Amino acid sequence: MLFSYPHSRSVTVHAPAKLNLFLSIDKKRPDGFHDITSLMLSVGIYDTLVFTEDPSTEVALSVAEANSLQPQRDTDQQIPTGEDNLVVRAVRLLQAKTGTQRGLRIQLIKRIPAEAGLGGGSSDAAAALFAANQLWHLGLSPEELRGLAAELGSDIPFFLTESNAAICRGRGELIEPVSIPQCLHFVIARPQSGLSTADVYRQCRVGTHSNNQVERLTRDLASGQFHSISHLMLNDLQAPAEQLNSDILILKDYFSKQSVLGHMMSGSGTAYFGVCQNRAQASQVAARLRSTVKGHVFVVQNRL
Ligand SMILES: C[C@@](CO)(OP(=O)(O)O)[C@H](O)COP(=O)(O)OP(=O)(O)OC[C@H]1O[C@@H](n2ccc(N)nc2=O)[C@H](O)[C@@H]1O
Numbered sequence: 001m002l003f004s005y006p007h008s009r010s011v012t013v014h015a016p017a018k019l020n021l022f023l024s025i026d027k028k029r030p031d032g033f034h035d036i037t038s039l040m041l042s043v044g045i046y047d048t049l050v051f052t053e054d055p056s057t058e059v060a061l062s063v064a065e066a067n068s069l070q071p072q073r074d075t076d077q078q079i080p081t082g083e084d085n086l087v088v089r090a091v092r093l094l095q096a097k098t099g100t101q102r103g104l105r106i107q108l109i110k111r112i113p114a115e116a117g118l119g120g121g122s123s124d125a126a127a128a129l130f131a132a133n134q135l136w137h138l139g140l141s142p143e144e145l146r147g148l149a150a151e152l153g154s155d156i157p158f159f160l161t162e163s164n165a166a167i168c169r170g171r172g173e174l175i176e177p178v179s180i181p182q183c184l185h186f187v188i189a190r191p192q193s194g195l196s197t198a199d200v201y202r203q204c205r206v207g208t209h210s211n212n213q214v215e216r217l218t219r220d221l222a223s224g225q226f227h228s229i230s231h232l233m234l235n236d237l238q239a240p241a242e243q244l245n246s247d248i249l250i251l252k253d254y255f256s257k258q259s260v261l262g263h264m265m266s267g268s269g270t271a272y273f274g275v276c277q278n279r280a281q282a283s284q285v286a287a288r289l290r291s292t293v294k295g296h297v298f299v300v301q302n303r304l
């Protein structure tokens with residue numbers, strides 16, 4: 001998360017997207033969630049959130065698409081603007097836990113596609129917890145904020161860690177920060193339609209992966225030994241997502257014809273990414289993709 005304080009009554013946060021380079025489904029739990037093991041990396045696509053203290057007790061959110069700054073259009077990526085938005089839910093949770101009734105105006109500029117497996121809503125919610133804690137001088141520790149984050153969503157605590165890479169376990173909220181000092185170049189494509197995380201988990205099966213596979217992948221990425229990563233990358237949600245959305249198969253077919261280091265779907269989809277050898281290759285792969293696939297295509301790096 002990148003943040004700045006232009007003046008003390010306002011906080012601007014740049015909330016990054018994430019990719020899952022490894023995601024195994026280890027066990028279905030009695031509470032309906034699944035125990036997972038995931039290597040998450042934050043990457044350079046950002047939503048921007050401006051939080052301004054409001055003298056009333058109101059919490060008001062406006063949502064705009066980047067580059068238009070108009071209220072969002074009616075697309076397949078409708079982001080809720082009221083109490084259902086994860087940003088508002090995060091602020092409401094903070095109010096309920098601390099008893100504060102102070103108000104906030106929030107402007108959310110969306111760049112991270114929704115229903116993509118890129119964690120946009122989760123990152124926005126983490127930004128809201130962070131910013132409201134600052135603006136309202138609530139004094140919650142990072143650990144306390146991560147505890148609240150886990151009540152809202154499994155992926156949100158990751159976005160409240162200092163580290164830009166982590167192995168996440170439990171339902172995603174148990175975070176082991178790892179260091180990946182290499183600059184990795186990704187092409188990310190999000191087709192026109194998305195998928196609901198709950199729908200994909202509903203169709204998934206417990207997977208099997210070899211011992212220490214996530215640790216070996218992390219070590220190879222960290223040391224720049226990229227020849228093995230295509231065999232170590234894993235996403236147990238990809239097969240059920242492919243059943244639900246055929247665009248993922250089109251992207252898989254496209255990436256399998258490129259000489260990228262590895263390729264896979266992120267999280268519960270529908271975004272699909274390739275790990276490229278360098279920036280030039282990423283730009284070439286993205287240019288060809290833009291002329292064949294409708295949707296969003298990004299060239300990004302991991303955040304160091
Ligand atoms: C798949 C992953 C991989 O990072 O990311 P996304 O694709 O959503 O970005 C995560 O596990 C998603 O985390 P998150 O998006 O926070 O999910 P939550 O809001 O907690 O849960 C949404 C629904 O997904 C299912 N769910 C989620 C997490 C988990 N470990 N097991 C589950 O079964 C549950 O049915 C839950 O009701």
Ligand SMILES: Nc1ncnc2c1ncn2[C@@H]1O[C@H](COP(=O)(O)OP(=O)(O)O)[C@@H](O)[C@H]1O
Pocket residue numbers: 078079080084085086087113114115116117118119120121122124125197267268269
């Ligand atoms: N601030 C937000 N940004 C994006 N989606 C949000 C937000 N708040 C609530 N949502 C809802 O959550 C759903 C999933 O969020 P998203 O970030 O797209 O998850 P994923 O990581 O699975 O791509 C969206 O379809 C949308 O309806």
